[in-house]
Amino acid sequence: MLQIYPQDAKFLYVTGNTTGDVEDGSPFAKIDLVAQRRQSMPPMYLYELxxxxxxxxxRLGWSAADVITFLREYAVSPLPTSMQSHICQAMERWGDLVLQEVNGRLELRGSAKVLSQIRQHPEVARLLVHARQQSAIVRADTRVALKMALAKAGYPLVDDQVSQVKPQPLDVSLxxxxxxxxxxxxxxxxxxxHKGGAGVVVLPCGAGKTVVGVASLAKLRCSGLVLVPNEASASQWLQHFLNWTNLDESQVGLDEGRQALKPVTITTYQRLMAKRRSGDYAHFHRYASIHWGLVIYDEVHLxxxxxxxxxxxxxxxRRLGLSATLVREDxxxxxxxxxxxxKVYEAHEDxxxxxxxLSDVKCVxxxxxxxxxxxxxxDAxxxxxxxxxxxxxxxxxxVIEALCQRHVSAQILIMGQYTDFLQQVSDRLGCPMLDGETPKERRLHEYDRFRRGQTRILVLSRIANVAVDLPNADVAIQVSGLFGSRQEEAQRLGRVLRPKPGGKNFYTLVSSSTLEERRARHRQQYLVERGFAYTQVSAADILSEGTTVNEVKRVPESRVGRHVKERRPVSGD
Known part of the structure; x- marks a missing residue:
């Protein structure tokens, strides 16, 4: 049973058992559409409006009255007036600015008051051409920049930018x-x-986002373009389409920039944005000239x-964004x-x-x-x-050697930032090491060997941070990371989230009393907010014979989100 405890204008605590509430229309699914989960402390969760x-x-068709009615239905106490005012003031801005195509050109329209306000923001004003009292011309090549500038200034823009041309149907089924x-x-x-035609689905690593993408295209029965972050991911998407749908290689394929585009084309962001020496885009116009039925943006947080x-x-x-770690350091x-x-749907790790x-993972x-x-x-x-x-x-x-010995029968991934040290690890353990310089064919070959169990330990650089499917990994050992990247921490933990009896293990090695230790606190913040808890042990604990991780348990105070400690406790605590 969902219960809401309003706190102030923006924050509220939510309690209840989320198990089973993964279907659309459930109370927990609805609250994720109107508020951002900030902290997980099952069965209590902190949300921000x-x-x-x-x-x-x-965008999903809710009004301010709908949101307030929903919150009142599950609130254990009256909603503060400040919260109701905050909801109304935020939502009444929706629709104030609309971007439309008029006579072949883009036109931004709104009230004279709102247009005057946004012109006070230099980043917005420089993108407006021939500004009039209630409208302004926008160059087509600045459409994306305008959306981002207005969002930063606090103004939502109604522009779903979906093609009105009916896409060619495609006989595709699961x-x-x-x-x-x-x-x-x-x-x-x-x-x-969703009538708007575009939306974002957020699922944890290992939860099968690719399945959602393939099934969405099969449901819409239309042509599609899939954009992915790397070649390994592109190969995985291709294999999934061939395995899970009735499409064959004449209808779906990888585009390398030379052949004709197929009804379902898979390519990388890098190839899409590649430029010639002249500065012109090498391939972008090939993709832009086609009226796709569905564009899927894998790892849309990029x-x-x-x-x-x-x-x-x-x-x-239609446009579909998929992500497991909707967090950016910028x-x-x-x-x-x-x-x-x-965001049209989200499911949480817990x-x-x-x-x-998903597997129960011990974070150490x-x-x-x-x-x-x-x-x-x-020091020097x-x-x-x-x-x-x-x-x-x-x-x-x-420590790495000791952990590999402790998990002697497990499939182990060792991940890090700096390749020189990773190569030393590879040489010491006698296992493959893959980085950005490794040829594509060898990478795919080693990934396949690991999946088959022919390779027990694999050392990886940042190439495996996103969109690499290694479902049989039991243990992940992180030896270094990209400074304070929360996204990287979550993606690496995601390598061991596939379910397995007895759970899995995620170790992160941190040099004590150093800058790396301070950065680790920030890296772990996102996962702690998602409900994960880190156990802290020393190297001596790992190296001591007979000592197990479960014997040393301590969650440092620094892991507790500061905004949670500052909030007032729920009634009855």
Missing amino acids: THERLWNAC TPTLQLRPYQAAAVEQFVA LPAPLTRLAAELTSA GRTNDVFSLIGP QLTALGF EVQVPLSDEVRQLY APLRQKYRIAADNPDKMQ
Whole structure:
């Protein structure tokens, strides 16, 4: 039973058992559409009524009265007046600005008051041409930039940018062997039923986002373009289409820039955005000239980056964004919704773990001290070199060996940032190491060997951070990371979320009393907010014979979200 405890204008606590509430229309599914989950402390959750989520509700057809009525239905106490005012003020902005095509050109329309307000923001004003009292001309090549600038300034823009040209139908259907899980079916239904034509689905790593993409295209029975972050992911998508649908290789394929595009084409963001020496795009216009039925943006959280955001300019009847880690260190997370569309469905790790669809993962931070010699080097080094020295701490090697020995029958992934140290690990353990310089064919070959169990330990650089399917991994050992990237931490943990009896293990090795230790706190923040807890142990605990991780349990206070400690407790606590 969902219960809501309003706190102030924006924050509210939610309690209840989320198990089973993965279907669309459930109370927990609805609250994820109007509020952002900030902290998971099952069975209690902290939510924030952000502008972006309230605008998201507007795009899905909710009014301010609908949101307030929904919250009142489950609230254990009256909604504060400030909360109701916040909801109304945020949602009444929706529809103030509309981007339309008029006589072959883009025109931004709104009231004289709103147009005057947005012209006060330099990043918006420079994108407006021939501004009049209630309208302004917008160049087509600045459409994406305008969306992002307005979102940053706090103004939602109504522009679903879907093609009015009816796409060519495609005879595509799912094979009987593919049975959608309840939450996957719910995600597909929510996306297909959304009248706006575009939306984002958020599912944890290992929950089968690719299944949702393939099933959505089969449901719509139309042509499709799938954009992915790397070649390994492209190969996986192709194999899934061939295995799970009636399409053959004449209808679906990878595009390498030379052959004719197929009804279902899979390509990378890099190829889409590649430029010639002249500065012109090498392939973009090939994709942009086609009226696709559906464009699927895999790992859609990458889209706001300068090198990929132009992909949002592609026109199609429908657009689907897929992500497991909707978090960015540059603060551009909400630009995903501006560029693609509203979040139409989300399922959380704790829900899917309770239902048996994800594995229970033990997260362990291993503190590895620096030797006296390395400590002197670290103390004398300039700030920009300290992190690298801590990340490449030589004493991490014996901890890695001990963990591999502890899990002697497990499939193990060892992941890190700096390839020199990773190569040393590979040489020491006698196992393959893959990085950005590894040829595509060898990467795919080694991934396949690992999946088959022919390789027990695989060392990976950042190439495996996103969209690499290694479902049989039992243990992940992170030896270093990209500074304070929360997204990377979550993606790497996602490599061991596929369900297995007895659970799985995620170790992160951190040099104690260094800059790396402080960055680790930030990296772990996203996962802690999602309900994961890190156990902290020392290297000596791992190296001591007979000591197990479960014997040493401590969740440092720094892991507790600061905004949770600052909020007032729920009545009855």
